[in-house]
Amino acid sequence: MLYPLQFVRVGAQIMQTKNLSLPLLASNNAALQLIGAMCFGGLILFAVGFLSMDAAHNAAHDTRHAFAFPCH
Amino acid sequence: MLFQRIILASLLVGLLAGGLLSAVQHSQVTSIILEAETYEGGEEPEPVVVEEHQHAAADAHHSHEHEHGGAEAGGHHHGDDAWAPEDGVERTLYTLLANVLAGIGFSALMLACMYSARLSGKGGAGWGAGLLWGLAGYGVFFVAPALGLPPEIPGMQAAALENRQLWWIATAFVTAVGFALLAFAPGWKKLGGLPLLIIPHLVGAPHTNAPEFAASNPQALQALESLHHQFITAATLTNALFWVIVGLACAWFLRRWSSQDAALQAR
Numbered sequence: 275m276l277y278p279l280q281f282v283r284v285g286a287q288i289m290q291t292k293n294l295s296l297p298l299l300a301s302n303n304a305a306l307q308l309i310g311a312m313c314f315g316g317l318i319l320f321a322v323g324f325l326s327m328d329a330a331h332n333a334a335h336d337t338r339h340a341f342a343f344p345c346h
Numbered sequence: 347m348l349f350q351r352i353i354l355a356s357l358l359v360g361l362l363a364g365g366l367l368s369a370v371q372h373s374q375v376t377s378i379i380l381e382a383e384t385y386e387g388g389e390e391p392e393p394v395v396v397e398e399h400q401h402a403a404a405d406a407h408h409s410h411e412h413e414h415g416g417a418e419a420g421g422h423h424h425g426d427d428a429w430a431p432e433d434g435v436e437r438t439l440y441t442l443l444a445n446v447l448a449g450i451g452f453s454a455l456m457l458a459c460m461y462s463a464r465l466s467g468k469g470g471a472g473w474g475a476g477l478l479w480g481l482a483g484y485g486v487f488f489v490a491p492a493l494g495l496p497p498e499i500p501g502m503q504a505a506a507l508e509n510r511q512l513w514w515i516a517t518a519f520v521t522a523v524g525f526a527l528l529a530f531a532p533g534w535k536k537l538g539g540l541p542l543l544i545i546p547h548l549v550g551a552p553h554t555n556a557p558e559f560a561a562s563n564p565q566a567l568q569a570l571e572s573l574h575h576q577f578i579t580a581a582t583l584t585n586a587l588f589w590v591i592v593g594l595a596c597a598w599f600l601r602r603w604s605s606q607d608a609a610l611q612a613r
Contacts (some may be wrong), residue, residue, distance in 0.1 A: 304465060307349040308458045314353060315454030322448045324511055328428030335430075336437070337444035340367075340375050342488060342497035342581055344510035 352457045355599040359457075360450030363591040367449070367584060368442045374580040376441070380433075382499035382573050385559075385566050449592065456483055456596045459526075464600060468530050471600035480593020482525050488585040490521040490543070494551030497581040499574050503560055505552035517546035 322334050323343035331338070331345075338345040431437040460479055463469030469479075491514045495504075504510060524542030531538060559570045 304348055305462075307347065308352075308462055308465075310349050311352040311356075311454050311458040311461075315356065315451040315458065318447055318451035318454070322444050322451065324515075326507070329430075332428060332430035333440045334444035334447075336371075336376055336379055336441040337448055339379055339498065339500070339577075340371055340445075340581060340584065341448060342492045342495065342585070344495060344504070344507055344514050345498065346500065346502070346504065346507065 348461070351603060352454060352461065355457055355596070356450050356454035359453035359592060359595040359599070360446050360448075362449070362595055363453065363588050364446030364449030365442070366591060367588045368438075368445045370584050370587060371441070371445070372438065375577065375584060376438075378573050378577045378580060379500060382501050382570060382577070385561050385570055386501035449588070452483065452487065453592050453596055456592055457599065459522075460596055460600055463530065464604075466530075471597045471604060473594060473597065476594040476597025477590060478593070479596065480589045480591070482522075482529075483592060484586055484589035486518050486522045486525060488582075488589070490546065491517050492582075494547060497578050499570070499577045501560060501570065502558055502574070503554055503556045505554045509552040513546070513549075513551050517551075520546055 321330060323338055323341065325331070335345070337343075431440040456479060460469060460471070464471065469475060494517065495510055495514060498504065520542050524539040527539030527542065528536050529539075558574075559567055561567055561570060
């Protein structure tokens with residue numbers, strides 16, 4: 275598995291040959307990971323607050339009311 | 347890795363904020379929901395407060411109600427055959443779990459947004475910044491949606507669920523973009539955020555023409571209205587507390603990461 279610093283070093287080597295700038299690749303990678311984290315959060319919230327499956331609704335019922343998610 | 351960092355931190359913040367919320371909620375909010383449920387469907391006109399007297403009477407009607415309660419052991423649900431947690435400890439534990447999960451989801455969003463702002467050189471990570479981020483989350487996910495769709499207690503009648511959910515999500519999203527513009531856009535472009543904050547409320551939340559409560563008994567109606575007011579107050583306060591905790595805890599993690607990164611670079 276590549277750790278962030280290794281990833282940046284590998285990326286920097288590639289970019290030296292292709293004449294790209296380092297921050298571009300580093301920030302694209304960060305942006306992807308941030309979007310991934312947002313999707314993770316959004317999916318969990320969807321399951322807790324919006325999923326219409328009966329069992330999901332019943333298990334999270336009081337939470338949905340308390341957070342003022344639309345319910346019923 | 348950035349993704350791992352955020353997920354791990356959101357688990358911890360969710361555990362903290364969801365756990366604390368559950369503790370406060372258990373004493374403030376849940377009792378109102380349970381009491382409102384006794385009126386749900388208008389099947390049981392007697393308010394719960396006089397139930398003690400009914401117990402003493404122990405007439406045939408009451409034992410019938412008991413059976414009814416047994417059939418609906420899960421408390422409240424929609425589908426007749428659907429699974430629901432048993433009232434009591436099981437229901438409380440599921441609420442705790444759902445609160446923690448909601449806390450994890452909200453803090454993952456919060457951390458990703460705070461991190462984005464940091465990467466573009468904006469937004470601090472001090473206690474003050476954490477408080478502001480928390481209040482922004484409160485505004486986006488509670489205040490703005492609740493202005494159109496106030497917190498509801500069980501038994502209230504409302505417009506089609508899908509429409510309300512759509513309005514809720516759209517309002518939260520548009521309000522978030524509005525706040526982001528107000529906070530981070532350069533110069534006069536900040537003003538672009540203001541119309542975004544207003545638009546969802548000009549469009550208006552879906553509402554039904556039916557009366558608020560299905561119950562017809564005036565005594566029950568009065569009790570339900572008073573419960574609803576109590577519930578709005580309790581939800582407004584507990585959500586504020588929740589979001590302040592989320593904002594402060596997320597800022598703490600951002601500061602921790604900054605110092606870790608600084609130490610790594612200095613090596």
